[in-house]
Structures are given as C-alpha cells and as structure tokens.
Amino acid sequence: MPDIFVLQLPSLAVTAETPSSPVNWVNIDSHGVVTGPVGRGSLADAAEAATGKAVRVLVPATDVFLTAPVFPARGAAKLLQLVPFALEDQLASDVELLHFALGRQRSDQSLPVAVVDHQRLRACLVSLESVGIRPMSLQSEASVVPANPAHAVIVLESGRLMVRQAQQLPISLDATPMLPALELAGLLPSANQTDAPSASAVHGLLYVSAQDWPIHQADIDVLRSHLASLNVQVMADGVLPLLATGTGHADAINVLQGPYAPSTRLSDQWASYRWAGFAAAALLALHLGGLGVRFWHNHQQEHALDISLQAAAKSALPNSRALAQPALVRLAIENRVRSMRSAVDAGLMGALAIVADGFKGSDSVVESASYQEGRTTLTVDVPNSQILEQVRSTAIAHGWAAELQGSTPHDSRSRARLIIREPGQ
Numbered sequence: 001m002p003d004i005f006v007l008q009l010p011s012l013a014v015t016a017e018t019p020s021s022p023v024n025w026v027n028i029d030s031h032g033v034v035t036g037p038v039g040r041g042s043l044a045d046a047a048e049a050a051t052g053k054a055v056r057v058l059v060p061a062t063d064v065f066l067t068a069p070v071f072p073a074r075g076a077a078k079l080l081q082l083v084p085f086a087l088e089d090q091l092a093s094d095v096e097l098l099h100f101a102l103g104r105q106r107s108d109q110s111l112p113v114a115v116v117d118h119q120r121l122r123a124c125l126v127s128l129e130s131v132g133i134r135p136m137s138l139q140s141e142a143s144v145v146p147a148n149p150a151h152a153v154i155v156l157e158s159g160r161l162m163v164r165q166a167q168q169l170p171i172s173l174d175a176t177p178m179l180p181a182l183e184l185a186g187l188l189p190s191a192n193q194t195d196a197p198s199a200s201a202v203h204g205l206l207y208v209s210a211q212d213w214p215i216h217q218a219d220i221d222v223l224r225s226h227l228a229s230l231n232v233q234v235m236a237d238g239v240l241p242l243l244a245t246g247t248g249h250a251d252a253i254n255v256l257q258g259p260y261a262p263s264t265r266l267s268d269q270w271a272s273y274r275w276a277g278f279a280a281a282a283l284l285a286l287h288l289g290g291l292g293v294r295f296w297h298n299h300q301q302e303h304a305l306d307i308s309l310q311a312a313a314k315s316a317l318p319n320s321r322a323l324a325q326p327a328l329v330r331l332a333i334e335n336r337v338r339s340m341r342s343a344v345d346a347g348l349m350g351a352l353a354i355v356a357d358g359f360k361g362s363d364s365v366v367e368s369a370s371y372q373e374g375r376t377t378l379t380v381d382v383p384n385s386q387i388l389e390q391v392r393s394t395a396i397a398h399g400w401a402a403e404l405q406g407s408t409p410h411d412s413r414s415r416a417r418l419i420i421r422e423p424g425q
Helices: 042-048 076-088 118-130 178-185 213-224 238-245 266-316 325-343 347-359 384-395
Strands: 006-010 021-026 037-041 054-059 063-065 098-104 111-118 137-140 154-158 159-165 171-174 203-209 229-235 364-374 373-380 401-410 413-421
Touching: 006 238, 021 042, 037 042, 037 347, 054 238, 076 098, 076 137, 098 347, 111 118, 111 347, 118 137, 137 373, 159 178, 171 178, 178 213, 203 213, 213 229, 238 364, 347 413, 373 384, 384 413
Parallel strands: 006 054, 054 137, 154 203, 203 229
Antiparallel strands: 006 021, 021 037, 063 111, 098 111, 154 159, 159 171, 364 373, 373 413, 401 413
C-alpha cells in the first residue's frame, strides 16, 4: 500500500497563488509511522510530492471550532439535523453559513462536533484542487493531538497551545501568557482560589517545536513548578510528525463529510493508485502468459501420449474401431481383458483351476483331461480319497459340480476318474 501524505496548511485561506505561505508535509505508512523527513515548499511542490498517495490535510485549530454537546443516543442522520440548532447560541455566525462534521459519539452520550465556515472550506478545497490535490480527509490539528491516559498532552507551535487531557476534548489557546492559558484549559488551579495547592496533581507531556523553544523556555521552566511533573520534548522538525500519527485515529474528526465527502469514483481515485494499477495489470498479464505456456506444453504432452496409446492399441487390438478415438481405447482394452478373464474362469481352464485348488498341499497328478460342452473329464492319481473330497468341496464352493466315476487302488495310492461340470450343466 502506498504511503499516506499528510499536508499541513498554515490556514484554510492558503491558495495556490500565495507563494509566501509555505506548507509542510510528511509521509506516514498505514500504521501511522513516519517514513521520511518533513518536506517544506509551495502548494505546487506539495502536489508533486503527493503524487500517487492518499492525502490527509491538517489545518490550524483556530480554523475549526471543536465542541462536544450531549445528545441522547440517536442515528447519525437525526443528530446532524439537531446539532446546528443545539450549538446556535455558542456560535457567532449564522448556522446556515457553517458546516458541521460529526465524530464518534462517546459512552457518556457526548458527541464531538467540528464546525467550519462553508466559504473558507470551499475556497481551501478549490485551491487544493487547482494543483491536483484531492484530500481524503481534512482535520483540525487539535483533533489529532495524541491522547495519553496518564498525562495531559500539551503541543506548542507557532505561538499556539493545544491541550488534551484524557477523555476530554482538545483545546486550542494562545501560548502567551502560558500559565493563565493552562488555567483556562483546566490543567492548573485558578489563581483566584485562595486555598489552591501550590502545584497541580497533573502530569504533563509537552511537545514544542525547535523554533518555539527559545521563545517560551522561561515560561516552560516556570510551568515545571506548577505541575506534578513535566516531560518536555523539543522537536527539531516541528510537531507535524507527532500530529501526522494521529490523523488515522478514530477520534480525529474528518471535516469532509456530507457535500464535502471525497469522491469514491474510480476515475477520481485513479491518479492516486495508477502505479499500483499498472503493477497489478503487469502481474496479471505475466500470470496469464504463464498459464498459456503451461497449457500449450500440456497440450503437446497430451498429443504425444495419444500417439503412443494408439500405437500400443494397434498392436494389442488389430482392426479395432476404437483406434480412431483415443478416448475409447481404454474401454476397448478393458473389454478385451474382461472377456479373456471370463474365458479363463470357464471351460477346461476353469475346471483345472478348481482341481489345482483341491490338490493344494498334496502329491497329486492329473494324468489326462478332456472337455466337451461344459463338462471336463479327468483321470487323476491321488495319495488318498480325502484329496478327491477336497476337489469336490472346492468345485461346490465355486458353484460347479464334481462327480467321482470310479477309483482303483495301486501302490498305496488311488487312480480315479472325475467329471467336473460348469454351473448350469
């Protein structure tokens, strides 16, 4: 799967005609792991770098209003109708001029909502479209700040603070002054509380860009004494790599919903996946070619086998009509073998087989044998009359009949005349 291209805009108002407003980007894989360095340049540069990749766009938290009103559990369509009227008193603009995007409703029935100005959002998407960028998502930077169950996460970049506490909605504030801003965010006790402890019980995890670190270092040092603990990470490439990893999280609201939802038409997605499509087509052609070669080879082997089979059948079955049809050769051979086996099992050969079975284990001799119309007459020399009884029993077991015509003793042996009849005789 191709990498995901995360594009960070300085504002919703950025356009392709404003080269003075550079943008940042970074690539991540399907698991949210950053796969390369942060890129910087114009919107056109970003479009070139995004070729063949799915695009996610991040905009400043100041351009998207995030809130989480509580609603009874309802379907998404019903909630979308209720949200504008429920938030009307909190918004400075007419709800008709605003676009509302819904997040995933929480277990406490609070519903995260992202609100953005229709006109600004349309202008942003037109600018992106003008350079060939069709984003799959557009999200507020605040909504992708990672959540940490044990720490309050603070992100500081470009003079803005984004604060996220466990199970709470992210908040965006001006970084100056820092302590009052964090009081407003609920991380520090209010200075008006006379009985407030000197330090908060909150453990903080602060990410700050290398550019903002020298500007706010003094405030950050003061902040350490007001929190239970504070772990600071200065990010040389800015906080975009951190934010990019959160763009695929289920809690990150995608503003592109309703009329702004990305197209699912194949023609619109072809640019992002054309190289994968070319590779798949090449593999399919290679696979079909291999199957064709294998089929031709098997056909040649089958033809050679037919010729060999016909040659063997011509020798075994001269003048057989089956020779013209290889599929019937096996059937013809089986019929010939079956008829030969029947001939062996009947007549003189059948009678001799019964006598041989009865003579087994004894010193007995067949002196003469004759066959006529299903009856075999034999003269045998046996050591005792018990052998004759064995022959008679064997014949009965095979469905034949055996009759003793006479017996003459000589030299402690017996010479007898036997008649063995085929079944039905």
